[in-house]
Amino acid sequence: MLVESKNKLILMKLLILSVIRPIMKNIGYLILLLFIQISCTQSKSMSITELTPQDLENAVLIDVRTPEEYVEGHFDDAVNINWYDEDFIKQFEKEKIEKDKTIYVYCKKGGRSASAAELLTSSGYKNVIDLLGGYDALEEKN
Numbered sequence: 001m002l003v004e005s006k007n008k009l010i011l012m013k014l015l016i017l018s019v020i021r022p023i024m025k026n027i028g029y030l031i032l033l034l035f036i037q038i039s040c041t042q043s044k045s046m047s048i049t050e051l052t053p054q055d056l057e058n059a060v061l062i063d064v065r066t067p068e069e070y071v072e073g074h075f076d077d078a079v080n081i082n083w084y085d086e087d088f089i090k091q092f093e094k095e096k097i098e099k100d101k102t103i104y105v106y107c108k109k110g111g112r113s114a115s116a117a118e119l120l121t122s123s124g125y126k127n128v129i130d131l132l133g134g135y136d137a138l139e140e141k142n
Contacts, residue, residue: 045117047142048106048131059102061094064116065135069108073135083112087121099125106131 005051056077063074064083074080081091097103107113110132117130 016062044128045114045130048133048135048138051104051131055104056076059104062103062116063135064105064106064107064112069135073139075106078106082092083107083116088116092120092125097125100127101125102127102129104129104131109134109136126129 008033025116061075065074065080066082066084067080070080073091079095081088081095085091103113103120104116105113105116105120105128107116113130113134117128120128133142
């Protein structure tokens with residue numbers, strides 16, 4: 001009886017080692033891949049005051065403020081896509097903005113544009129640049 005209990009215990013240990021160890025190893029790989037994915041999908045940024053007309057030659061400029069904020073002042077060629085709209089991402093499709101196009105996003109101070117840049121990047125847009133400081137920083141400079 002004692003030998004049989006020891007054999008069962010040994011079998012259980014072997015089973016645990018053969019099942020649990022590979023699972024733990026795979027979880028470690030998954031965590032590493034997740035970290036790499038998050039690192040690669042972070043959006044880029046630059047100060048809004050450093051933006052030049054040359055930057056915009058082959059790019060799209062998106063103002064993510066509300067339409068009320070937009071009419072108070074905006075870049076001449078900016079397209080207004082309100083961050084608060086439920087169909088925010090779908091509006092990029094409506095505007096026919098390609099996923100490989102360079103997209104500059106800005107808002108009033110920088111909070112909404114940072115969130116918008118992250119969402120766009122995670123939605124497959126490849127070159128999204130958040131304009132830090134927002135429209136307020138641009139007005140302060142001028």
